[in-house]
Amino acid sequence: MTSSRIRQALASALDPDLGTVDGLSWLNRAIVGIIVLSLLLVILETEPLVYAAHERLFTLLELMILTIFMGEYAARLWVCVENPRFSSRLAYARRPMAVLDLVVIVTMAVSLVGFEGALLRLLRLARLLRVAKLGRFAEAFRTIGEAVGARRYELLVSLAVAGGLLLVSASALYLIEGGRQQEAFGSIPRAMWWSVATLTTVGYGDVVPATPLGKVFATLTAITGVGLIAMPAGILASAFSDAMQRKREKDREEDRDGV
Amino acid sequence: MTSSRIRQALASALDPDLGTVDGLSWLNRAIVGIIVLSLLLVILETEPLVYAAHERLFTLLELMILTIFMGEYAARLWVCVENPRFSSRLAYARRPMAVLDLVVIVTMAVSLVGFEGALLRLLRLARLLRVAKLGRFAEAFRTIGEAVGARRYELLVSLAVAGGLLLVSASALYLIEGGRQQEAFGSIPRAMWWSVATLTTVGYGDVVPATPLGKVFATLTAITGVGLIAMPAGILASAFSDAMQRKREKDREEDRDGV
């Protein structure tokens, strides 16, 4: 097999634009798997109980993943010229996804060299950035994103309504409970913590109104919160319903044209 | 530029009826921004930790915003005659939004002059009224409001169902737990606090039933609560779906008529 044949085969395995199979190629599937595994590594490393016992193992695995990512970067750079969209290797290297790949490699390398203190902690966490590498493979997110984006306006308005309700309920509880529970309701920003927990029906219960009048307003807030949750659900439900109907109509037209 | 030309230009920038651009003009966008900023100011001012350290800054900013609002009021009064809907400046000044603008200016001025004690606190909070000034720009709320309003009846019925369930579950827990937990379930109104938290799935957890029978009824209440939340979600989802379909049909008819 000549070098250009290898490059062509590798390009069709790495580049979704050139691939002949539906979905992800076996190589890209493997890369996705390694990204997810390396994410778990970064997450687990923050847990002192786990890290203290396996420090060397973590370093070793991180080193292996760094090598794989560097190999992936080199391979993508090598085969990119197979794709007619890129006039030169530099044109590919300037694209956001390629820049991201490089940034991920640099953060990994720098945090393996090691620093002391708070800077290291931040650098380590910066390695979570690798999650963005998955963006290359996630066509699905675009579909969902479009459905949500089509109702951007309605969702923003329901967010604005939520903001208004938050302001009203926090102000009411500040007035009613502010004198009795200084710590929890002593100002509008403080009362907002309770308001958010109630309007979203999370309901931590770390702060609750103590007076009967406060409880009456809390009841109103909780009921309004249920309606507030129903609004985006309703908007998204009709967005998905519409998107599906549009897709089905398009499919039918394509079927007809095909005959 | 003559004075009448300036008035005309200002009118088209201030009055959405006369504007030629879609959406809000740059001037109205700036006013919306100032209203939102001044809301944040009122909210932050209630927080003693912030206010104590920056008392003078707050007074200064409030004074600036008062000046801007007075300027806006004067400008709107000056240009209103450009809009054929208003026969005279008095006709404009009597409209609810114009009265509101004046009330906001008065509450700001009075609370800057300063009072002592509880009256001041209430006056300060009255400045939150400025949020209503945003109503002038919020055509979006009308669309959502209409969709919700069209199902006013169903939403009211589901509220009535919720009220009935609240009564039944509060009565049950009053009977079952009333003897053991006097403070939390000693009367139906007291038991309602728990019932609301459970039916809305907020679940603060500050009061929970202690007996097995109480927990059985709490389980029933929680499951019913989930169904209760599903009802307005279902109603609103179909409301939005219908509103969108109606709008699309209307758009199509307009397209056909346009040809």
Next chain:
Amino acid sequence: MTSSRIRQALASALDPDLGTVDGLSWLNRAIVGIIVLSLLLVILETEPLVYAAHERLFTLLELMILTIFMGEYAARLWVCVENPRFSSRLAYARRPMAVLDLVVIVTMAVSLVGFEGALLRLLRLARLLRVAKLGRFAEAFRTIGEAVGARRYELLVSLAVAGGLLLVSASALYLIEGGRQQEAFGSIPRAMWWSVATLTTVGYGDVVPATPLGKVFATLTAITGVGLIAMPAGILASAFSDAMQRKREKDREEDRDGV
């Protein structure tokens, strides 16, 4: 005005079948108002702080409402013969709503005469039965009830799915946390209290898993719970959407037939 004319007028005000106005007549509106007020009375009476201070007022108001309800019963019995559906006064008196009216009057009278101890407490609460009197006026509930009833089957299945998940998650936490938290997870029925709170997303927080493995299963339970809540919401949303479409189609057909 002769006696038969008065009876006719009263019948059309009391009996929705004979009324000429849309919705409720002024008389039935007043009766609904009195029923709601009398409900509030029963609820407030259970609160010792309120009842102790106003015992005589409560007795007086209850006596007044008893008189009104007796008057209503007598009036309905007198005018029922105007409605051709009832062959005789006895036929009316045997109907469930008429029997309910009588039962409500008897429970009110008996609890006013007064008993001692637990029996009285139960009798007092029996007066909450008057809420069922509202059933006469609530045509709306039927529409909602039908929409829900049409999906009875799907809702039952989603309840069965919920039951299965409840069993699985309670068993898992009984196995994992049973040894450590005897009181909260020491048996499957005990673990179910936590499972219900989590699956319905109420989340009281009075009991939470303590071990990492318990938390992993709790996470799975919570995420499944979100899906579980989404199911009835989805079912009800499509039920309402269908019911509305059917109604609209029916309305259009009636319009066409009317032309």
Next chain:
Amino acid sequence: MTSSRIRQALASALDPDLGTVDGLSWLNRAIVGIIVLSLLLVILETEPLVYAAHERLFTLLELMILTIFMGEYAARLWVCVENPRFSSRLAYARRPMAVLDLVVIVTMAVSLVGFEGALLRLLRLARLLRVAKLGRFAEAFRTIGEAVGARRYELLVSLAVAGGLLLVSASALYLIEGGRQQEAFGSIPRAMWWSVATLTTVGYGDVVPATPLGKVFATLTAITGVGLIAMPAGILASAFSDAMQRKREKDREEDRDGV
């Protein structure tokens, strides 16, 4: 009645494929009832307060149910040859449901013989397996399962979005609150417990952020959580709506073809 007639009658009562009635036959209804009752038995047995007082009763009932299940197994094996789908008794006995029946009988018998310690506890719980026997009768689950399965892809994507948000919010709170609340936010896995509770709006409240910045991020997490819950609700709502429409269209076509 000859033996072959009895077998035929029993087959049509036991095997839904051969039955002439819609829904479940009286015999299968009874079997469903016994399975549900025996499940309750296993559940209650784990509760020490109940088991200690009625140990012999539990053993007796378990013995009775074992006898019934053995009889059911023998009967199904005897009549299976009436169904043309099974070439021989062995072909039936190899099917998953028949194997499950046998496994249930074995676990029951073994746990009645009795073992000591942890093994017994696990064996006892293995008897929960009998819930799977209900699978034979649950055609309904298939319909719901299909509706959900048709949106498998969208639901997976929304799960992936949820995972991403979980990672982001847990990392943010680990950075912000990790220093102050070592136990609750000292690592990303620890912070995830709080994140799950907030994103699903369960909100136990056993851990809550303490700093203002942590509360701001918690607010964002809670609001995002509401949107996250709305997504599967929307997807399922349109899935059910579509499934119903498809079913209705199919019914209409069948009606037309029938004429």
